[in-house]
Amino acid sequence: MKFFASSQKRLLKPSIFRRILAVNILALLTLVVGLLYVDRYRISLIESEVGNLSAQAENFAAALGEAATNNKLNNENSLNQGRADQIIRRLAKNTKTQLVLISRDRTILSDSRLLLEPGGLVQKDELPPPETFPNIFTKHLLNIFDKFTFLFFSNLKTLNIAGEIITYPTPDLWSQIDKTFEGQKLFHVDISKGSVDKISVAVPVQRYKQVLGTLILTFNPLAINESVFLVRLQILQISMIALIITIFLSIYLAKTIAQPINRLVKTANNVRQGLSREYSI
Structure with a gap:
């Protein structure tokens, strides 16, 4: 009975090894929790951005369907390219x-990034944002951190857009x-190595339930990458x-454990050498 009681007491009492192990995995647990939080945070931002872009696309498509159509006598409507181009640019x-309007025969009627200049069409592209990394070392460290998160901890399988479940990766x-x-409405999210490169939404342009064309909205979500970067930096x-x-x-x-052991060894050594008869341990 005494043996079982002493064994049970030893099991209930945390050993020194367990204490040191618990302390040593503190930083690792903090990092793992941070990895999981970054992934969930990124997904919530993507879902919010896609939802906002979808609502914006529906409003723009409704405006085009009302104001940029040609009414024919046979009740068949078509998009007026001139008026549609003016509305797109406004x-x-x-x-x-970026707004792109496509007719039913896949002809691009208007593109907000194409400007008509005296020399012809000029494509307007957004300049990349300035570097926000504090230094090169932090940049490379966070890139490794994000690649590791995306490969092993990412749970980006589905997106919930206004109650509609979208499976990732989304088709082109x-x-x-x-x-x-x-x-139908289409979504596309382009993600490479944890960084959101592009979000696109395609919605039909309709008038009286007659589909006249397709409006595609494309957005470069720099705010998402910036927010995720700040969270990664904090983690x-x-x-x-x-x-x-x-x-x-x-x-x-280690010192707490080693000090009494060293004192015990020193005292035992002195006793063995017979230097004194009384030692305090």
């Missing part, structure tokens, strides 16, 4: 979104554009602080 003037819009002529800072605390606590525990 809608895209105060946004960073141009290969599925015929579905919009049937009244990296917290992990570094946890690592430093872990190192100091490990040193403290």
Whole structure:
């Protein structure tokens, strides 16, 4: 009975090894929790951005269906390219979104990035944002961090857009554009190595339930990448602080364990050599 009681007491009492192990995995657990949080945070931002872009596309398509159509005597409507181009440029003037209007025969009627100049059409592209990384070392470290997160911890399988479940990876819009002529809405999210490169939404342009064409909105979500970068930087800072605390606590525990053992060894050595008869341990 005494043997079982002592064994049970030893099992309930945490060993020194378990204490040191718990302290040493503190930084690792902080990093793992951070990886999972970044993935969930990125998905929520993507879902919100796609939802906003979808609502914007539906409003723009409704405006085009009302104001940029030619009414024919046989009740068949068609898009007026001149009026549609004016509306497209006005809608895209105060946004960073690219608007492309396509007819049913896949002809591009208007593109907000194409400007008519005296020398011909000129394509307008957004300049890349300035570097926001504090230094090169932090940049490379966060890139490795994000690639590791995307490969092993990413749960980006489905997107919930206004109650509609979209499976990722999403198909290319141009290969599925015929579905919009049937009244369907299409989504495309382009993600490479954890960075969101492009979000696109394609909606049908209708008048009295007659599909006249397709409107494609494409948005470069720099705000998502910036927000994820700031979160990654904070997680990296917290992990570094946890690592430093872990190192100091490990040193403290090692000294706490080693000091009485060293005193015991020193005292036993003195007793063995017969230097004195009384020692305090």
